[in-house]
Amino acid sequence: MSFKKRGPFVSLQLMSRWKNLVGLNVSIGGFVGKYPHCFEIFTHPFRRNLCCKITQKLKEVIVEEENVIRECEIDAVKRVKKLLLMSKNRVLRVHALRLIRKELGLPEDFRDSVLAKYSLDFKLVDLETLELVDDDDDDDDESLGVAKVEEWREVEYREKWLSEFEMNYAFPINLPTGFKIEKGFREELKNWQRVAYVKPYERKDMSRGVERFEKRVVAIIHELLSLTVEKMVEVERLAHFRKDLGIEVNVREVLLKHPWIFYVSTKGSTQTVFLREAYSKGCLIDPNPVYNVRRKMLELVLLKNRHSKELSRTGDETHEEKSDVVISSHDDWEGERDGDWVLPILMKSD
Template sequence: MILSKISKHPCLLPTRIHTNRQETHFPGIPYGPFNSFIQKRWKKPANTAQTRLESRTTDSKLDKLTTHLKKLKTILKIYDLMSNRKRGAFVSLQLMSRWRNIVGLNVAMGEFVHKYPHVFDVFTHPVRRNLCCRISGKFKGLVTEEEGVVKDCELGCVKRVKMLLLMSKAGRLHIHALRLIRRELGLPEDFRESILGKYVDDFRLVDLEIVELVDKDENLGVAEVEKWRQKEYKEKWLSEFETKFAFPINFPAGFKIQRGFREKLKNWQMLPYLKPYEGNEVVRVGTCGGKERFEKRAVAMIHELLSLTVEKMVEVERLAHFRKNFGMEVNVRELLLKHPGIFYISTKGSTHTVILREAYSKGCLIEQNPIYVVRRKMLDLVFLGCRNTRQLQAEEEIKKGSDSLIRTANAGSTRVGEWVVPILESFDNMNDHDDPGELSDASEDEFDGCYETGGSKCDG
């Protein structure tokens, strides 16, 4: 009692009193050069998927490609928002600033729009004198061309969906999973009606959210890696034992090969596994080599899924929707990091995107398809950025001419609607690709008399 009162006294300094004599307490001595005799325990560095992702060998060309693809997706989101507007094909920058969180931009909307003059047309409204924006005519033409190419490749879309269903356990997939990778597979936006509902002999809808394969075509059960193995066996005269279960390996530049890595890779290449289209049997992990065979089958499933896509890439998070149906009960991100010669994970653009390394060379797809060609044209506009090409110079002359025409009309006693028609006529003479649309009086809310860029190819 006396000790507790003394310790609580406000005039006394707070001191520690040892009631137990056998207990010894040493004061805390900081670690330094003069007391290095004190042993300090260092923490073992963590070896997780995140640390391996940060310490991996990066590919600058593929990272640059995913960065521009992220910008292209943002532009397409803005295009969809503009297309859904009923008041016209142009939007004021003040209204577009509200879309910043919707499209996921880290910069101001006006700054983003001015970075890509080949995609966005920024102009001053003739009546309200505020800045407005609309999609350029060339980008509109490419979007229309992509829709036409996707429609022409309808049979290819049916084949890709059937092959995905063949890889699943019960021949079923959720429509939501297909919708997540709709653009990667090259499917139309209304694929549920135009593909699944149209080909009733091949697909059947179960509970309106699950699609089931009706007719199993055995001719489709050949994976892309099997075609590569057959080509390697014939051209390089390799033994069948070496190429029967092998995968193409392409390491990035600067990849460090540690001791024993080549031997492990050689043994893994010759390890037999159950191929994607061979059957739906489950490999037991507890058997001899069962875990390695199970992981190799999962690698083959992801490899085949990426081979079926248009651009040979998919976001890693969207692969999780196919784990149960494909029988891949593994950590997908860790599995991809184990095989840097087959897959590459790009962390650019605030998302993790897995890319099939063998399909790309110097940032371009080796075996191109019509859908990829059109999307590459869109990406070329994004690559141009603010480069002043001949087309932009011609558009600047049109702008100056229209502004002088507006000033002349405002200076005189001409009516408001008389100077609008010659502006549109000058635009039609410069560009026959774009449709200026119908024009009402300038005093009305809907004004569609703003210019559009030409549809010719940009001269770099």
């Protein structure tokens, strides 16, 4: 069999260097061996060391994701514009955007393929600073300046005939299962719902008072999560927007203080915050094309070793039901580096 048909790959010895980088508490060999629908482990025909490549199934889903992201480019542009509109000076650091590019549905090369392309919307002041092109005559700015929670309030006014006093600054409340309601909680929550604050897209002086300031922070985080394709983001990456969006407080404390709005997952070595109202039974209530294709990736991951007998075999190698791999070779070879594949999955599941 021709070695060239193997396609891009990397040795498990080289992959072992990524263990701490990706936050694994098991060996790389043990990890990839658990997911035969995503990874294929084989012996290099010349070097005779164990190597890994992604399966054809996963490769097809990755290509599909890239195509969907290109097709939904306009939506991603709107998300970036809304973030800029929400920032204090209509300026964002490109580094911060790069950290949540997947959450925003942006391609890997978004600075060149998206930001530079839409020069009427964005201006790269330098390589790492993005500025919104100010156009006061643009009617679209008004529609972009409406937060998701304000759309929800409009529905509440129309369908439930609730008073403006009760709803003007309210948020959807979804109490966690088993949440213990202590005496006085409902009254405190009702009063918090009524607290006025400067809304995310309003360009006014910051409201005075700790409670009003904190509520604005809640609103900004709520809106940022609403802009993501999966209504979630890692807490650590969210913190990179603190200065630009004016949320210079302890982000984690704010999230934990409002568990009826935010759900913080601590699975693994990272903390991820989800917008609680956007999910039902572990799935988005209002899915989008990017989310749907990423669910396909997640489904391949969740299969683990199930149905692995159906996977095709090539030569004398099989990736069926491998639980651990012993790396016997410590030699690298130059050709591996050009063939590295990194699994672009950022899905979180509890």
